[in-house]
Amino acid sequence: MEKPYVLGLDMGGTNSVLGIVDARGHVLARTSIKTQQYTDINDYIAALYDEAMKIIEPVGGIEMFRGIGAGAPNGNYYSGNIEMAPNLPWKGIVPFARLMSEKFGIPCHVTNDANAAAMGEMVYGAAKGMKNFIMITLGTGVGSGIVIDGKVVYGHDGFAGELGHTVIDRTPNARICGCGGRGHLECYASATGVARTAKEIISTTTKDTLLRKLDIDNITSKDVFDAAEAGDEVAKEIFDYTGTLLGEKFADFVTFSAPEAIILFGGMTKSGHWIMDPVVKSMEEHLMPLWRGKVKVMFSDLKEADAAVLGASALAWE
Amino acid sequence: MEKPYVLGLDMGGTNSVLGIVDARGHVLARTSIKTQQYTDINDYIAALYDEAMKIIEPVGGIEMFRGIGAGAPNGNYYSGNIEMAPNLPWKGIVPFARLMSEKFGIPCHVTNDANAAAMGEMVYGAAKGMKNFIMITLGTGVGSGIVIDGKVVYGHDGFAGELGHTVIDRTPNARICGCGGRGHLECYASATGVARTAKEIISTTTKDTLLRKLDIDNITSKDVFDAAEAGDEVAKEIFDYTGTLLGEKFADFVTFSAPEAIILFGGMTKSGHWIMDPVVKSMEEHLMPLWRGKVKVMFSDLKEADAAVLGASALAWE
Numbered sequence: 001m002e003k004p005y006v007l008g009l010d011m012g013g014t015n016s017v018l019g020i021v022d023a024r025g026h027v028l029a030r031t032s033i034k035t036q037q038y039t040d041i042n043d044y045i046a047a048l049y050d051e052a053m054k055i056i057e058p059v060g061g062i063e064m065f066r067g068i069g070a071g072a073p074n075g076n077y078y079s080g081n082i083e084m085a086p087n088l089p090w091k092g093i094v095p096f097a098r099l100m101s102e103k104f105g106i107p108c109h110v111t112n113d114a115n116a117a118a119m120g121e122m123v124y125g126a127a128k129g130m131k132n133f134i135m136i137t138l139g140t141g142v143g144s145g146i147v148i149d150g151k152v153v154y155g156h157d158g159f160a161g162e163l164g165h166t167v168i169d170r171t172p173n174a175r176i177c178g179c180g181g182r183g184h185l186e187c188y189a190s191a192t193g194v195a196r197t198a199k200e201i202i203s204t205t206t207k208d209t210l211l212r213k214l215d216i217d218n219i220t221s222k223d224v225f226d227a228a229e230a231g232d233e234v235a236k237e238i239f240d241y242t243g244t245l246l247g248e249k250f251a252d253f254v255t256f257s258a259p260e261a262i263i264l265f266g267g268m269t270k271s272g273h274w275i276m277d278p279v280v281k282s283m284e285e286h287l288m289p290l291w292r293g294k295v296k297v298m299f300s301d302l303k304e305a306d307a308a309v310l311g312a313s314a315l316a317w318e
Numbered sequence: 319m320e321k322p323y324v325l326g327l328d329m330g331g332t333n334s335v336l337g338i339v340d341a342r343g344h345v346l347a348r349t350s351i352k353t354q355q356y357t358d359i360n361d362y363i364a365a366l367y368d369e370a371m372k373i374i375e376p377v378g379g380i381e382m383f384r385g386i387g388a389g390a391p392n393g394n395y396y397s398g399n400i401e402m403a404p405n406l407p408w409k410g411i412v413p414f415a416r417l418m419s420e421k422f423g424i425p426c427h428v429t430n431d432a433n434a435a436a437m438g439e440m441v442y443g444a445a446k447g448m449k450n451f452i453m454i455t456l457g458t459g460v461g462s463g464i465v466i467d468g469k470v471v472y473g474h475d476g477f478a479g480e481l482g483h484t485v486i487d488r489t490p491n492a493r494i495c496g497c498g499g500r501g502h503l504e505c506y507a508s509a510t511g512v513a514r515t516a517k518e519i520i521s522t523t524t525k526d527t528l529l530r531k532l533d534i535d536n537i538t539s540k541d542v543f544d545a546a547e548a549g550d551e552v553a554k555e556i557f558d559y560t561g562t563l564l565g566e567k568f569a570d571f572v573t574f575s576a577p578e579a580i581i582l583f584g585g586m587t588k589s590g591h592w593i594m595d596p597v598v599k600s601m602e603e604h605l606m607p608l609w610r611g612k613v614k615v616m617f618s619d620l621k622e623a624d625a626a627v628l629g630a631s632a633l634a635w636e
Contacts (some may be wrong), residue, residue: 011465084607084608132473148466155466155575156576156577156578157609157612159608160466160574162606163574165573166570166574167566167569167570168488170486170488180607181604181608219530251485251603252485252570253574255484256464256471256479256484256571256575257478258473258478259474260474260479273586284484288483288499288562289498290401290402294475
């Protein structure tokens with residue numbers, strides 16, 4: 001009998017979501033564990049396995065599964081390894097596909113989490129029918145999946161598409177990135193980047209702001225969104241600052257692969273027009289004339305968990 | 319009879335070189351005209367035609383030619399147009415392939431000049447056998463041709479790979495680019511960019527320098543090279559400044575497509591290690607740890623005129 005299911009794993013810096021996916025792209029069940037809780041990769045995989053079995057047994061056991069597709073930060077499509085991921089607890093080179101495959105007893109394939117999201121978007125989401133687009137994931141980090149001519153770009157070594165680690169600030173005051181670099185886009189446009197921007201702006205402005213009432217060390221983009229909705233000028237300033245930097249880099253990305261669209265995905269997209277408006281304004285200002293008005297910026301239209309899980313699962317059918 | 323030849327046109331901001339190429343990639347004859355001398359595109363094509371006939375007649379006339387491949391700034395592979403090229407005398411959209419085809423009576427295909435150089439490098443040069451590399455042309459402007467999975471990247475609209483127009487300086491003092499943008503790499507790493515850097519450094523330093531004896535408005539990278547070879551510290555400083563900026567952007571480019579190599583082409587490559595050393599040092603410093611020591615930076619090993627002419631000519635065989 002043809003095995004009817006695959007597992008899709010979306011490993012983020014914070015959560016790891018595992019879903020059961022059928023051949024029509026439906027996520028039948030999902031479960032999750034906290035990524036940071038396991039400092040040993042074997043403990044992580046053991047915990048994931050235990051959780052997985054709770055949803056696998058009810059659909060007939062592991063015999064019903066063709067394989068596992070995993071999207072992980074710095075996941076390498078060619079080698080199956082996770083290599084030197086700055087936002088994960090495991091340093092160096094982790095032979096993730098092999099370890100998963102040994103534990104679960106079925107084949108496992110790995111890609112970058114953002115590449116997996118791009119595949120999900122192309123097959124099921126906003127990029128359906130597009131052959132050239134860039135997916136930008138705004139989460140714990142800033143990831144990217146680049147699609148050219150209908151194919152995810154892996155590059156010479158399998159690691160292409162790390163646009164969160166391009167430089168946006170070359171000044172001596174630039175923020176230091178988790179990867180050790182300076183002034184990377186990720187230090188400004190990730191969840192922690194936005195929190196840091198909020199903290200900096202709140203502590204230097206004399207303006208009245210709703211955000212001052214919150215614990216300044218734990219402000220989230222959701223808090224900033226709520227304040228902006230309530231008419232808070234400082235909250236708008238935080239989105240303008242973040243969106244302007246993002247849009248400026250998007251103009252750079254367009255010079256590279258001339259995509260039809262840039263698709264935004266992840267927590268910050270919930271901020272809607274507050275983040276979208278400054279992104280588009282800044283991108284258009286910085287684009288070469290020949291691209292002005294030609295490149296769409298869109299939000300993903302897949303449910304956040306589903307895009308990455310579905311995208312990752314697509315690897316297991318291949 | 320199978321037509322044995324094609325024409326390859328390398329249109330630069332300064333010179334336009336036309337060559338007769340045979341099926342084995344030999345350039346049998348070449349001629350050239352000055353690009354800037356013709357403010358009307360029809361005059362340009364008429365002049366090119368007259369020059370071309372002087373080398374075409376001796377090999378048997380236009381009947382011996384299968385077609386024309388042209389590499390031109392902002393040349394569009396999909397439409398055959400040259401569109402809004404900042405360094406050419408013709409503004410707006412020029413239907414170049416159609417006009418050439420009508421004048422010469424054989425098919426004409428167009429691509430970006432740097433994409434043509436990348437094709438030449440892949441088929442005949444330093445990138446032979448590589449499937450992922452980036453070609454950077456350092457000439458009147460700074461162009462780029464990006465090859466991923468063995469194919470030139472054209473993007474959604476045919477204009478992908480304009481890396482000279484990525485931003486390296488975001489400060490208020492950033493140089494203004496020919497395209498209207500601010501702080502683009504081209505303003506610093508092109509021939510005019512280097513001349514401008516030389517002028518700025520010479521007029522602000524109190525150091526003794528051989529370059530001060532030259533006409534400060536007409537210093538070339540050749541002059542700077544000669545001075546560096548003679549031990550001039552200011553000349554070295556000019557190359558260090560230029561190379562550091564280039565290397566910094568190269569690190570950004572690597573995050574995009576993870577190439578096996580970045581290949582440098584054009585006038586400045588004659589400066590050899592004076593430019594190469596700071597480029598490599600800066601790129602390595604700015605690369606994410608996972609790419610350090612893995613990406614080659616090389617000079618083109620084709621003769622300067624040949625790479626672009628051969629690359630362009632390859633379009634005519636397709």
